[in-house]
Amino acid sequence: MTEVADxxxxxxxxxxxxxxxxxxxxxxxxxxxDKLTAFNEGKTPLWWWIMFFPAAFCGTIVLPxxxxxxxxxxxxxxxxxxxxxxxxxxxxxxxxVGVAHAGTLISAMLFLTRQHWRTAIGRAAEAMTVFSVxxxxxxxxxxxxxxxxxxxxxxxxxxxxxxxxxxxxLMWDVFAVNTYLIVSTTFWYMGLIPDLALLRDxxxxxxxxxxxxxxxxxxxxxxxxxxxxxxxxxxxxxLCTLLVFTxxxxxxMDFATSQxxxxxATIFPLYFVxxxxxxxxxxxxxxxIPLRKLLHLENIITQRHIDRVCKLxxxxxxxxxxxxxxxxxxxxxxxxxxxxxxxxxxxxxxxxWYGGWIMILxxxxxxxxxxxxxxxxxxxxxxxIAVLINCGMWFERFVIxxxxxxxxxxxxxxxxxxxxxxxVLTFVGTLGVFFMMYLLFIRFVPxxxxxxVKGITPEADPHHPPGGAKGEKP
Amino acid sequence: xxxxNYGLIAEFDxxxxxLQAAEKTRDAGYRRWDVFSPFPIHGLxxxxxxxxxxxxxxxxxxGAGAFIGTMLLIWYCNAFDYPLVVGGKPMFSxxxxxxxxxxxxxxxxxxxxxxGMVALNQLPRHHHPLFKNKRFELVSRDKxxxxxxxxxxxxxxxxxxxxxxxxxxxxxxLVEDDE
Numbered sequence: 001m002t003e004v005a006d007x008x009x010x011x012x013x014x015x016x017x018x019x020x021x022x023x024x025x026x027x028x029x030x031x032x033x034d035k036l037t038a039f040n041e042g043k044t045p046l047w048w049w050i051m052f053f054p055a056a057f058c059g060t061i062v063l064p065x066x067x068x069x070x071x072x073x074x075x076x077x078x079x080x081x082x083x084x085x086x087x088x089x090x091x092x093x094x095x096x097v098g099v100a101h102a103g104t105l106i107s108a109m110l111f112l113t114r115q116h117w118r119t120a121i122g123r124a125a126e127a128m129t130v131f132s133v134x135x136x137x138x139x140x141x142x143x144x145x146x147x148x149x150x151x152x153x154x155x156x157x158x159x160x161x162x163x164x165x166x167x168x169x170l171m172w173d174v175f176a177v178n179t180y181l182i183v184s185t186t187f188w189y190m191g192l193i194p195d196l197a198l199l200r201d202x203x204x205x206x207x208x209x210x211x212x213x214x215x216x217x218x219x220x221x222x223x224x225x226x227x228x229x230x231x232x233x234x235x236x237x238x239l240c241t242l243l244v245f246t247x248x249x250x251x252x253m254d255f256a257t258s259q260x261x262x263x264x265a266t267i268f269p270l271y272f273v274x275x276x277x278x279x280x281x282x283x284x285x286x287x288x289i290p291l292r293k294l295l296h297l298e299n300i301i302t303q304r305h306i307d308r309v310c311k312l313x314x315x316x317x318x319x320x321x322x323x324x325x326x327x328x329x330x331x332x333x334x335x336x337x338x339x340x341x342x343x344x345x346x347x348x349x350x351x352x353w354y355g356g357w358i359m360i361l362x363x364x365x366x367x368x369x370x371x372x373x374x375x376x377x378x379x380x381x382x383x384x385i386a387v388l389i390n391c392g393m394w395f396e397r398f399v400i401x402x403x404x405x406x407x408x409x410x411x412x413x414x415x416x417x418x419x420x421x422x423x424v425l426t427f428v429g430t431l432g433v434f435f436m437m438y439l440l441f442i443r444f445v446p447x448x449x450x451x452x453v454k455g456i457t458p459e460a461d462p463h464h465p466p467g468g469a470k471g472e473k474p
Numbered sequence: 475x476x477x478x479n480y481g482l483i484a485e486f487d488x489x490x491x492x493l494q495a496a497e498k499t500r501d502a503g504y505r506r507w508d509v510f511s512p513f514p515i516h517g518l519x520x521x522x523x524x525x526x527x528x529x530x531x532x533x534x535x536x537g538a539g540a541f542i543g544t545m546l547l548i549w550y551c552n553a554f555d556y557p558l559v560v561g562g563k564p565m566f567s568x569x570x571x572x573x574x575x576x577x578x579x580x581x582x583x584x585x586x587x588x589x590g591m592v593a594l595n596q597l598p599r600h601h602h603p604l605f606k607n608k609r610f611e612l613v614s615r616d617k618x619x620x621x622x623x624x625x626x627x628x629x630x631x632x633x634x635x636x637x638x639x640x641x642x643x644x645x646x647x648l649v650e651d652d653e
Contacts, residue, residue, distance in 0.1 A: 029512060029616030155551055163551035167560055167570045175574050179581040186588050198512070198614035217598035220605075221613045223522055225595045226514035231527035232591035239533075239584045246577065451614075455513035462489040462515055 022117050022456055024299040029454050032300075033198065036450045039295050039442065040199060047294060052439045058432020066426040067142060075145050077422045084405045084417035089143040091397045092427050094272070095279065096136035097177070097251055098393060101244055102280020103129030104184060106309075107191075108240035111233075117308060119452040120301050124291070125284050126188040127447075131437045132283070133181045135430040140173065142426075169253040176250045180243050187236045190229070193219050194451040248272040255400070261338035262346075262404030265330065271323045275393060278316035278363070282389030285309055289383045291442065300448055303377065310376040313389070317367035324360060338409055346403055351416065355399040362392030480603035480651040481507075481623040482634050483610065484643025489515045492618035495641040496521045499620065502637055506623035510604070510613045529590040536586025537579045544575035603651045621649070 012018070023032070070077050080087040103125035110118035141150050153174045155164055164171050196212050197219035203209035219225065252272035255263040265271075285306070292301040331343040346356035366388060369375045376382060407414045441447070454460055486492040489511065496509055500521060509518060519525075552558065553565035563570075592598065604610045604621065613619055620643060622634050631648065638646045 033512075033615045155547060161556050163556055165558075165560060166548045166552055166574055167563065169573075172573045172577065175577040175581075179577050182581060183584040186584055190588055190591065194513075194614065201611040201614045213600070217592065218600060218602060219597070220602055221510045221512060222595075223509040223511065223515070223518050224524065225597075226511070227519045227524045228527045228529050228591045228594045230514050231529040232533075232587040235530060235533045235587040236584055239580050239587070242580055246580070250573065250577075451513045454616075460489055460513060460515075462493040462517060 020302070020304050021458075022120065022302075022304075023453065024302055027299075027457075029457070029459065032454055032457070033450060036297075036300065036446050036448050036453065037199060037202060040444060040446060041202065044443065045294075048439060048443065052436065055432045055435035055439060058429050059434075059436040060432075062425055063429025063433060066422055066429055070142060070422060070426070071147050075143075077420060079417055079419040079423055081415060081417065083408055083413050083415045084402055086143075086401050086405065087417055088419050088423040088427060089139050091394065091401050092430065093136050093139035093143070094251055094397045094401075095394050096132045096139070096430065097180075097248060098272075098276035098279040099132040099283045099390075100129040100136065100180065100184070100280060101248060101273070101276035102278075102284055103127075103132075104240050104244050105277055105280070106284065107187070108237040109244065111237045112241060116456040117305055119456050120448055121284070121288060121305055121309070122452065123188075123191060123449040124288060124442075124447050126184065126191065127438060127441045128280070128284060128287060129184045130181070130188050131434050131441075133177065133184060134437075135434055137177050137181055138430065140177070169250055169257050172250045173254060176243075176247045180247045183236070183240060183243060187240055190232065190236065191449055191452075192445055193217060193229075194221065195446050195449060197221065198450055199445070244277070245273055248276040251276075260404050260408060261336065262342040262400065265327065267323060267326055267330070271320075271327075274316055274319045274323060275396060278313065278320055279390060279393035281309055281313040281316060282386045282393065285313070285382060285386035286390065287438065289379050289386070291447065295442065295447060297448065300453065306379065306382060307373075307376050310370045310382060313386075314367060314370040317363060317370075321364035324364060341407070342404055345407065346399055349403075349407075351406065352399065352403050355395045355403060358395040359392060359399050362388050363396060366392075478651060479624040479631075480649040481621050481626075481629070482631070482638060483604065483607060483619055483621045483645075483647050483649050484638040484641075485609055485612075485645040486618040486620065486643060489618060491642055492620055493518060493521065495620050495638075495643060498641045499622065499637070502628070504622055504626050504628055504634075506626040506629075508621050508623075510610070510619040510621065512614050512616060512618075515618075528594055529587055532590025532593075533583040533587040536589075537583030540582030541575045541579040544578045545571050548574065603649055606652065607647060607649055609645050609647070624651075 027035070078087055078089065080089070106118055106125040107122040107129070111122070141147060144150065152162065153164060153171070164174075166172075193216055196216035200209055200212035200216050203212055249269035249272065252268035252270070256265060256268035258264065288301055288309070289306065292298055328343055331339040334340075345351075345353070347353060347360075349356075366385060369381070369385060375385075402417045406417055458464060484495070486495060492509055492511065493515060496507075496518060499507055500523075509515070509522070511518075548571040549566045557565050559565075604619075609617070610619065620638070620641075622629060622638070626634075628634075635646055
């Protein structure tokens, strides 16, 4: 047997080709546990408060004020007009839904493909999903002029006998976004249960023990529990993966089923999925790069994790570049004068030409920097790229929505769109809620899934020497 | 006497140690025992003979029910209770009813998986006899525990303790059942 082992050793790849470990430092379970829960149990640092107050101000003062103002006054407080009936509200809706998608892709799809490195960033990505879907779900509810009739969207039996019209993708959206919110929250919460039990077991005060114990549901870590838990986790991951493709496809169909030139394209569902994932990778980088430093998790969320997310970003950027190209090609190839008009005016028009250039230069051009290992290793650069990706994708939605609506079939019907301060502050408010909830999340539960990270260390495998296995079994 | 006790608990340091101990406990003929660990241990479900988890069935039944239910709902709303011609399209057809039904299938299956997990694990429960054990707090940190229940037919305080010592368990203690 030793001969075989020696042969295997000589076949092992040279050091520079070997994969670096998922967790640097070869730490014990105890060390990892202490490290990953340290931020939840220690004193709240100053930087947290400095970030929390502005976010909480925007989220709890600015946003409700804007909502009350809009609902009590009417949609006229926004820039939406005729013919641009969809403005910042729908742009931001699509943007927030997009941000959510990368989180699900990381936590669910990479789980199904057994990518162990995802354990370090899965929880953080899922939290991003949950909070951004909440923000996305807000917009359609206030986009309808009379928000107090929102319940018309649900099939509720009333004396009027009014039912939703299920042929409309806008109706499908109601189900898709709500489902996405509930399913991703369930997935996130179920992943949290073992870690809530961990925090319960470590609690020093009765209040903490009670609260964490309440949410941990009495988890003991029994093998029977884990057995059912793993199965449920796999099923949920599979279902979440379906949602990655469904939700944004339906959002894309909201546009594609209309007749507007620039929207009426079969590529839209795919277009929106890819765009969503790409934008979300940008957001996860924006969140992870500072947080890994502030929470001292550089050995858990390693350079390698960032590197891989960068590569996924690059991949989705290439896909989106292809889709942009196809869109232009089909607009030309269709011979449709209205299509050609919209697409030529995206770049060469007089009003919103800058949006088209930002979208192409940022989303396709700038991201090509990520081909270079040096660029991926420069975290400040990656952070800037990630912020710009979010801006670029916001402009993509601006170009698609406003750029297609403001000049449609009849010149007599042409118009101009300009956002108002209420539009801007509502968006700032949703950003505030998102970051406020994210900060609360990292403060009260471990940002990294502790049980999952422990489970992928070499020490956790009972069939290998680091896990305590002694030599060959008879 | 044994009604007052929950069982004997033994502590182990590594996943391999507890896995081997589990194999020996099974070979010794015990039926009512369980392993507690900070993360799922690969291969343990086979040793314990747990088979396939029923969670998948929960998800399937919930999902199938929701799919059929939504189809019926859409038919009832748009074709039966208040038929309304929209764009000259049929009152009820597969393409338009598939998408909402499929979405609600995902929703119900996900909730089914979660509910199935909670129900099969008999959660939530506010208390467990093992929570009284001080060492057991380390179960979510870095220790592994094997518990042989006192309801096991082969359970005897001295014999079982001896077995746990033999298979390498430390801190062997009797856990009281105070409920």
